[in-house]
Amino acid sequence: MxxxxxxxxxxxxxxxxxxxxxxxxxxxxxxxxxxxxxxxxxxxxxxxxxxxxxxxxxxxxxxxxxxxxxxxxxxxxxxxxxxxxxxxxxxxxxxxxxxxxxxxxxxxxxxCVGYIHTKMSPVEVARNASEDARSICFREYGSAPNVDIYGDPDFTFPYVPAHLHLMMFELVKNSLRAVQERFMDSDKVAPPIRIIVADGLEDVTIKVSDEGGGIPRSGLPKIFTYLYSTAKNPLDEHSDLGVADNVTMAGYGYGLPISRLYARYFGGDLQIISMEGYGTDAYLHLSRLGDSQEPLP
Structure with a gap:
């Protein structure tokens, strides 16, 4: 080993x-x-x-x-x-x-100026990332909860779409998995994931809310570590590491900490608030790029 x-x-x-x-x-x-x-x-x-x-x-x-x-x-x-x-x-x-x-x-x-889209619509990126996450959920479970997005689709700001897509995909994927597994054997219809996009003066904030049962308070300190996952690890010594898009619903143990790094790279942040027994809210704060500096390690 x-x-x-x-x-x-x-x-x-x-x-x-x-x-x-x-x-x-x-x-x-x-x-x-x-x-x-x-x-x-x-x-x-x-x-x-x-x-x-x-x-x-x-x-x-x-x-x-x-x-x-x-x-x-x-x-x-x-x-x-x-x-x-x-x-x-x-x-x-x-x-x-x-x-x-x-x-x-x-x-x-x-x-676009290189990687930076000067008029990126966060609602559009959230919609695309949600569709990608739901397709993965369908592939693994045979069904997927709906995703409702609230926000002005005409609102735009400068950002890197690839970075936002990665973060939104991870957050929505986690919420889909939690809701799907909680309601898989239930007679109730799985409640939708709710995404809210807010245009603030300093930050653009995106909230991803689910009713997937939440995370115990004792588990919250672990979710941003690289040695923790609530799912069986899909990677093993027989994995095909030559496939860059080898994506599963969960188990790698690095999605949330790396998503937070992407947010912090441009001066933003990622916070997770949990209500055990109900669900989880993820707050993705995106700094407008006008005065952001690269956080060199």
Missing amino acids: RFEHRFLGSLVKDWYLDSFRDLRAFPEIKSMKDERAFTDMIKAIKVRHNNVVPTMALGVQQLKKGMDPKIVYEDLDEIHQFLDRFYMSRIGIRMLIGQHVELHNPNPPPH
Whole structure:
């Protein structure tokens, strides 16, 4: 078991070493041809690292199997702080690479400056992310609760749609799973997930509410750690880590902490409020990008 998580860590380290060598070995850029070659190279680096998160998650889960079950996860500050720094650094690197590559797109989407959409509709992104999450729920359970979205679809603000989609997908997926499993054997109709988009002066706030039974108060400190999941882990030593979109309803144990990092990357935050026996409210605070700075780890 110890060998497995060390092997996975070594695999990720090798990816970073290969990318560092590619960058160091690239000759000085002296022409547009050189610049295009550089863009192709960093695009390939981005693809190489697509599976860093699930590979690291598998390594952490293997580490967890070999740990004393009496260890309190939130006391493992060194592991959590390292992973927070590691994943925040990864978000920043991928943002820079993605921005550079997209700025070279000869046919950029309307209102886009690289990765940043200057007129992004949070309602539209929430709708798309909800549809994606419901399709995963249908695939695993054969049905899915409805998702009701409240907010002005014409309201827009500058943000990175890919980041918001990732966060909304994770939050809605968690709520769908909780409601689906709570009402699966019930005669009652599963209540819908409710998404509310609020346009504030400082922040744009999105609330995702469900009636999935909530989280015990004793469990709340664990939900933002990388060693906790309420579901069976879908990753094992036989997983196909070559598939970047290998998505299941739950079990990886990193969705919420990484979603919070994405929110904090642009000065926002993610909070979870639970009513055990009823449901959970997730508050996603998005800072407007006008005065945000990158939170370097």
